[in-house]
Amino acid sequence: MSQNPFARFARWLGLDRNPLRRRCDRVEALVRLVAVLGFMAAVVFGMALSVRAYDDGVRTEAQQQRSRHQVTATLVEDVTTPRLSAAGAAVGHAQARWTAPDGVQRTGVVDAAPSKHAGDVIRVWTDEHGTLTPRPQDRETTVVAALTVGTGVPMAASAGLAVLVLLVRTVNQRRARRAWEAQWSVVEPMWRINGR
The missing domain is CATH 1.10.287 (Helix Hairpins)
Incomplete structure (x- = not known):
């Protein structure tokens, strides 16, 4: 054989x-x-x-890089009790205020690190109307x-x-x-x- x-x-x-x-x-x-x-x-x-x-x-x-913008948001309250995100990091929620790319003031609940307090500044992603969106897709995800x-x-x-x-x-x-x-x-x- x-x-x-x-x-x-x-x-x-x-x-x-x-x-x-x-x-x-x-x-x-x-x-x-x-x-x-x-x-x-x-x-x-x-x-x-x-x-x-x-x-x-x-x-x-x-497309997402063109339509999504990173803006500065100011927390108007302390971050709530944190939970684990999908990535395993501790994340909490808090009310925040930001100015949309079209100039309109917006408020909403944002994710923030547990160490953040009212008055702290964080970066969030919004669409052109100021609505919160996830960050744009990156090359690694692609x-x-x-x-x-x-x-x-x-x-x-x-x-x-x-x-x-x-x-x-x-x-x-x-x-x-x-x-x-x-x-x-x-x-x-x-x-x-x-x-x-």
Whole structure:
């Protein structure tokens, strides 16, 4: 038996034209070949989606940089009891006052560090009308989103294809075992007779 990994891989895919392969072996090899081709297609599709997600993210970054503004807000009360943010930092809430980019005075509840008190100044993000908004999307978020899409598609496809290959292999092994048992039940009594 060849130790060449390419020859072993070709044999695993059923590309070696082995005349001893049963029909079920050929079906299993065909399913493995389809799984390998499906994985390769998923990698290409994932890369295309990743590039598209990155381009969309860059456009979102530019649009949000144009439409969102960082302004100075003055706290009008002490920060309330802090809670943990999604990033794991302690954040509290407080009423604040700020001037919108269009010159109108606004008030609202803002996130602030627990150490802030009434009269302290913080920076907040608003749209052009002064409504509080999240900070604009940054490049790191864009890259992470693109990588998530680019790796998620092939990983999901490989998981599904692996389940398919294992399912076909399990069915084939059960059928082969049943066929072997049926053939053995015919041959074994003859061996007993001839053995006496």
